[in-house]
Amino acid sequence: MDAILKNFPPRADDQGKDAQRPTKEEVEAAVRTLIRWTGDNPDREGLLETPKRVAKAYREMFAGYDLDPAQELGRTFEEVAGYDDLVLVKDINFHSHCEHHMVPIVGKAHVAYLPDGKVVGLSKIARVVDIFAHRLQTQEAMTAQIAGVIQEVLNPRGVAVMIEAEHMCMAMRGIRKQGSTTLTTTFTGAFKDQPEEQARFMMMLRTGLKD
CATH class of the missing domain: 1.10.286.10 (GTP cyclohydrolase I, N-terminal domain)
Known part of the structure; x- marks a missing residue:
């Protein structure tokens, strides 16, 4: 980490x-x-x-260079009535810029974590995505950064992040293939060590429901 x-x-x-x-x-x-x-x-x-x-x-x-994503996650809530199951925030729309050509990256982030005694306001997760998006980025780095700061600050039992995005550096120049989507994922803790948790995250993304 x-x-x-x-x-x-x-x-x-x-x-x-x-x-x-x-x-x-x-x-x-x-x-x-x-x-x-x-x-x-x-x-x-x-x-x-x-x-x-x-x-x-x-x-x-x-x-995003002027903002601290860790600070956004600083306020947590422990009165959760014993809830310790998966929290998933889906379809967080974002736009960023490719650090190689400085043209747009447009996509959605899906972020989940397994609480360990405390949760964070749902809007804070979306705010973390925005902070990292408002910097020059690669999709791979942004995916890891979102997962890394949530794991570091909240110390949950695990974090899962998936980003799906279209890169204008592919659509507007070079190969010029419109509509191509890139998927990236980062898993920590239980999502990385327990295949069933990773599978549940993927299932919830597809259906929006727990099995």
């Missing part, structure tokens, strides 16, 4: 990241350069405000 956690991208304020960020003016100048690289004219009417819009959009789309 330590190997997973050390691969978390740092927050912007870790190690003085904000001080190393370029200025808004530098970002806008870089966007103007990219517009020229496409063959267009950054001074034409339709593109005059584009550098400002792109700079603002990037701060929003990559806001």
Whole structure:
């Protein structure tokens, strides 16, 4: 698990990241350069405000660097009337950006855990997905990061994460295959060690019901 956690991208304020960020003016100048690289004219009417819009959009789309997913999971509840069975949050829609080409990844995350005396608010699970999604990512790394932080902070008996996503770097460029979906999974604890728990997770994803 330590190997997973050390691969978390740092927050912007870790190690003085904000001080190393370029200025808004530098970002806008870089966007103007990219517009020229496409063959267009950054001074034409339709593109005059584009550098400002792109700079603002990037701060929003990559806001995950400024947020700590572990902090989102910090408040837990122990009054669960003895409940200790599987908790599954399905179909968490997200959008991210591929770290190789900086084009969108669009998909859904399914996250489950087996509580060990405490649970976390369901919205916090979705928030963790969003924080990791709002960073430059690979799908494989994001899947492991979500599972890793939940396991580290909640210390449940096990965590299961599945992500299914379409990568625009496959759809928009290169091989240009639209509609292809990539599936990735990470299992910890009981989900990794007990095949029946892993099978139950998969069954619940398909049916939405426990057997």
